[in-house]
Amino acid sequence: MTTTTDIGVLDNRAAIRGATRPRGRIAILTADLVEDVEFFYPYYRFTEAGYDVDVLTPGGTEVSGYKGLALRTGVQAIADADADDYDALFIPGGLAPSELRDLPEALAFTSAFAQTGRLIGAVCHGPQVLISAGLVEGRRMTSWKDVAPExxxxxxxxxxEPVVEDGQFITARKPGDMPLELARFMVRLAGEKGAGASHE
Structure with missing residues (x-):
């Protein structure tokens, strides 16, 4: 595990999880030009709640936000990730989903994760990845207004509506909806973990 001293040298935006045993593992699926708030808010929220967080990107290297914030720590290639290793998946928006939806490995990972039945969150343009993965038909969802026709x-x-739940999917429209979305996401995640859905 990366130490506080290491983080100070390597990446001053890396989240620091407490020294207790992790509660589980969450994947954030994204790419460059992600909406900064939609990425960093859940990243910190999940980590501070005791979860290990893997940031999955096309190249597995530093990911940069639309407004210029970057993260180098805890990033790995989507192609190297196994859906069975995670308790939940979160897909932030920005311009990142337009790249992810054209990547076979991103769609394969999303589809494989959906088949586990575990929790998937998406915000703003994030549902575009779910659309391209063929997971939206018959589902109630929300998104950024420009994605509604898709x-x-x-x-x-x-x-x-600010937050829409349908089975394993929890979606939100925009950054301002995320406090409500993440509050519901964490309640659902704790309930599923409490029911024995551990995948460490």
Whole structure:
């Protein structure tokens, strides 16, 4: 595990999880030009709640946000990740989903994770990855307003509400909706973990 001293040298934006045993592992699926708030808010929230977080990107190297914030620590290539290793998946928005939806490895990982039945969160443009992975048909979802036609065209039911839950999916429209989305996500995750859904 990276120490505080190491983090100070390597990456001053890296989250620091407490020394206790991890509660589980969460994957954040993203790429460069991710919306900074939509990435860093859940990244810190998950870590501070006691989860190990792997940031999965196309190249497995530093990921940079749309506004210039970057993270170098805990990033790995999507192709090297195994969906069975994670308790939850989160897909932030920005411009990153437009790259991910064209990557076979990103869609394969998302599809494989969906088959586990475990929790998937997405915000803003994040549902575009779910659309391209063929996971939206018959589902109630929300997203950034410009993505709404895509949700409908994919056979989903677009709901213009801050947070929409449908089975394993929890979606939100924009950064301002994320406190509500993450609060619900953490409650659901704790409940599923409490039911014995540990995948460390």
């Amino acid at each position: 949700v409908r065209e994919a056979g989903g039911h677009y709901i213009d």
